[in-house]
Amino acid sequence: MEIKRVHALVFSGAGTTTAVARRFCESFAKASNQLGMPVEVEVDDITPAASAVPAIGANELVVVAVPSYGGRVPAPVASRLSKLGHVGTPAIMLVTYGNRAVDDTFIELADTLESKGMVPVGGAAVVAHHSLMTNVAQGRPDQDDLSVVDELARQVSSKLAHAACARDARLGSVPGGRPYREFGGVPFKPRTDEELCVRCGTCVVQCPVCAIDAEDPTKTDADACISCMRCIDVCPRGAREIGGGLALGAARKAFAVKCAKRQKSYLL
């Protein structure tokens, strides 16, 4: 089947998933070029609550890239994808994770895509620096991890080139189970240094769940916040950091012990 555009929709709190999605798109474009089928590349950030999810056209390969949170797809993603609707579009699932596990992330994502008529044709789990337990998986993704992303691009470009339609290239099985693992979030929430904050509102606009008060951005609704780290990542003044003090320090130590073994990135 002919692919004219590879179109990534990326949810990313701390930016690693965006980098991995870009890498996939570049590798896919290169591999397709080598097969004599040049493609355009578009990468759309669907993290902010007000993200306008673009229409998916014919002859597109959609790449949905998300971090695993508690072994699940980040909660806001399902509603972002609810507007997708080009039946029969092939889709890639790219999941980053912080060296623990992805649990049910792929099956949840596949269920969401299939409910929109899309066809999962490939995917990869990519180990990345843990955005919350920051002492875990430092320096990941590394060359070995990125070579898995490149291999996915090569395999999928070749598979689609030889397929009559996306269904011919459908993934055989998707890891994970139903009902999905329960995840109620983490108790660590960002806080603001009121001296440094200039109330520019960048964090308000970038927050995926509208948890930051537009009138007073130093206030965060802890119940709404999903601890994605986006506000910390985008703050131009470095005025936000994750709270948690001693409890966070203890959690990080325990997590580093539990997740000390190097996990691999892998293809589905």
Ligand SMILES: Cc1cc2nc3c(=O)[nH]c(=O)nc-3n(C[C@H](O)[C@H](O)[C@H](O)COP(=O)(O)O)c2cc1C
């Ligand atoms: C709230 C939260 C929950 C997470 N849960 C998991 C998890 O269950 N398993 C895991 O291996 N990594 C987990 N991580 C780590 C992220 O999946 C990983 O750091 C990811 O690369 C972050 O992507 P980003 O930089 O695009 O935000 C979690 C991170 C956060 C912030």
